[in-house]
Amino acid sequence: MNIKEFGQNFFGPLLSQYLKSVFEGSNEGHLYYCLAREGHFIQAAISELKKQGLLDTTIDSRYLIVSRVFMFKILLGAPESWQFSLSPKFEGNLQTLLAHRFNLSQTIIDSILSEAEQTTDINLPEDIDTVKAVFLKHHNELSSVVSGAKIAYLAYLEYKGFGVDDIEHNVLDIGYSGTIQKLLTLLTSTSTTGHYFIASKPGTHVVAGNNVQMHGVFKEGVKLGDGHVMLDRSLFLESLLTAPSAQLVDLRINPLAPDNEEKFEFFYGMRANCQKQFYLLQELMSGAIEHVVHCFKYDIEYSNDDLDNLYEQYVSKPNMIPHGVRHLFEIDDAISGNATISYQQLFQL
Structure with a gap:
C-alpha cells in the first residue's frame, strides 16, 4: 500500500462521513470556521467538494489560524479563562507552566x-487555586504583556468576519472538550456551534453569557480512558490532520504591509x-480527499461502527501503517510541558 492509498483507506472514510454530517440540511446564513491546524485539510476538502460541484458553493467556510496555547496566552488577563487553561494535567514548576502552556519568554517571566x-x-x-492566586496577584502585569497579541488577534478575527456578521457561527474541529470554541466565545462574546469528531461533553454550555453548543459526529459523552479507541488514540488523527506550520504561539500586525491578510505576522x-x-x-491527504469526493459523488455512507472498526484496525496494529509514513505520527505536547510524542509512543512500542 502506497502513501496515497493509505490516506484513502485510513482517513478518507472518516473525513467523508464527518463532512456529510456537518453539511446535511440547510446551511443558509451560516459561517463555518475550520479551526487550528486540524482545519487546514478540512478546509481543503470543503474547497475541493465545492470545486467539483458536490457541495453548495454558497456555503461560506473559512480557515481560522488559532491554537489553545495562543488563546491561553492572550486571555491571561481574563480570570474567566483560567478554568480552561489550568484544567489540563501538568506537573512541574510555575516557570515551566508559563513558558510552555502560555508561551511567555523567560525575560517576561522574570x-x-x-x-x-x-x-x-x-x-x-x-x-x-494556588496558580490562580499567583495570577491574581500579578493580574495587571500579565494583562499588559499579552495585550499586543490580543489586540492583533481581535483584528484578525474581525478581518475573518468572526463575531462581526450577525449570522450563525459554526466551528469545525476534531474535538473533544471544545476549549478553543469556548475561548473564542469568551473573547468575542459570540455564540457558536461546534461540530466535532467526538464531543466529550455535548450539548449547550454558557460562556460569558453566550451559548456554546457542541455536537459530536461519531461519538458523544465519552472521556479519555473510557475505552473508545477513536478518542483514546486520537493523537493519530491530530498528527495527520494538521497544517504545514506548527501551532500558533504569537501574532503581530505589520503596519507597513498591505491592508489584507499579509499584515498579520x-x-x-x-x-x-x-x-x-x-x-x-x-x-x-490527497488520497483522503479523493475518497471524500468519491463518497459525495456516489452517495457512499459509513456507519459509526464501520468507522470505529476501521480506525481500531489501523491504530492497534503498527503493521497496518506503511513504513514510509509512520514517522509522520508525531505531535508536540507543549500543553503538558513535554516535547513531541512519537509514533513509538503512540503505538506503545
Missing part, C-alpha cells in the same frame, strides 16, 4: 514573578515530523 514563585512546584488540576512553535515533511502528508 519581570513578573519572583524566583520563589517561579520555582513553586505545582500539579494541575489539583493545585489550580504569525509566529509558530516547534515543528513535528509531519510539518518538516509536509509534502508526504499532502500526498497522504
